[in-house]
Amino acid sequence: MPPRLSVVIPAFNNADFLVETVRSVLDQAYDDFELVIADHGSTDSTWELMQQWADDDRVTLLRTPAGGGAHANWKRVTDAATGEYLRLVPGDDLLFPDTLRRHVEALDAHPEATVASSPRSLVDAASKTVIARRGRTWSTTVVRGTEAVRASVRAGTNVFGEPFCVTLRRAPFVAAGGWDAEFPYLIDQASYCRALLVGDLVAVPELAGGFRLSTTQWSVALAAEQSRQARGFHARLHETRPDVVSAADRRLGDVRARVVAQTRRLAYVVLKRRMTAAAGTGR
CATH class of the missing domain: 3.90.550.10 (Spore Coat Polysaccharide Biosynthesis Protein SpsA; Chain A)
Known part of the structure; x- marks a missing residue:
């Protein structure tokens, strides 16, 4: 079996x-x-x-x-x-205890769902917690897939979490095209949206694990490219699924994608300084 x-x-x-x-x-x-x-x-x-x-x-x-x-x-x-x-x-990255069971049980309980998602912590190179909880709080346990896709576009960012935060129902995910390579910096978000266009999202509130921060992430050039790819992704969704992503959704998402990319870059600058200082003091 x-x-x-x-x-x-x-x-x-x-x-x-x-x-x-x-x-x-x-x-x-x-x-x-x-x-x-x-x-x-x-x-x-x-x-x-x-x-x-x-x-x-x-x-x-x-x-x-x-x-x-x-x-x-x-x-x-x-x-x-x-x-x-x-x-x-x-x-x-790191999984926290019992997260596999929680996701399997969530998908078992909701056969209409193709994606289970949880928030996460952010950790440094020594696995010390930098931010205790990061991730969207959904208003319901089960979110219609098209609504989750629209929410992600309107937010201008991946609201589902890094790959370890997500469990996929494999057969419909693969049938929908699997991992989406058109926008490399959005490979996870774009791929989840493929699955969510054919099924729903089940939100699991417990932390999935720890996302490992790197002090080399989010240069100016990378932030600009991530924002550009986000806008391309929004445009593709609007063109292929205007019933899900309207022109207004796309415009709002494009503005927020620029803001998110720059904010994230600045956050990494601050985190890099904090992590470097902590390493220097042995804390």
């Missing part, structure tokens, strides 16, 4: 954090899952570290040829998954 859940880790140069990430998956109380890890041509010791799980029956180890960006490895691990549900966990 295939597992209920496939947890997939597309690893790339994650030697500093991969062991902690994998342990956060394997130590879950919920046990009806498989773990698929694929190394995407890492130049550090990621592949060598992965060998410690070679004899674990729950774990499948793969290699993805270099090239193709994140989409290539995300597709690789997803194609190898066999579970009814799919949860992608980047190789430097």
Whole structure:
């Protein structure tokens, strides 16, 4: 029998954090899952570290040829998954205890839902909490998928969370096109919206885990490119699904995408200074 859940880790140069990430998956109380890890041509010791799980029956180890960006490895691990549900966990983030069970139970209880989503914490390189809770609070447990897509566009940002915050019903997600590579900086948000155009969102209020902050994230150029891609994504949704995303929704989302990108960049500047100061004092 295939597992209920496939947890997939597309690893790339994650030697500093991969062991902690994998342990956060394997130590879950919920046990009806498989773990698929694929190394995407890492130049550090990621592949060598992965060998410690070679004899674990729950774990499948793969290699993805270099090239193709994140989409290539995300597709690789997803194609190898066999579970009814799919949860992608980047190789430097952390799952909190019991989050796998909560998401599976939420999707089981709401068969009309294709996406389960939770808020998260933000953590630094030492796994210390920087921000205790981050994420949208939905007014209902189940949100109509088209309403969730519209809310994401109007917010100008990904309101669903990073990949580890989300569990997908695998078959309809794959049937809808799977991971969306057209807008690389929005690969997670755009892909969730694909699933939400064919099903609903179930909101799970407990924290999913810890998103690892990097002091190299969000340069000026990256913020500008992320904003540009967000506007392109909004335009595509308006053109293909004007019943979901109106011209007014698109305009509002475009303005907010610019603001969000710049605000996030400034926030990373502040966080970088805080994290550097903390590292210097040993705190």
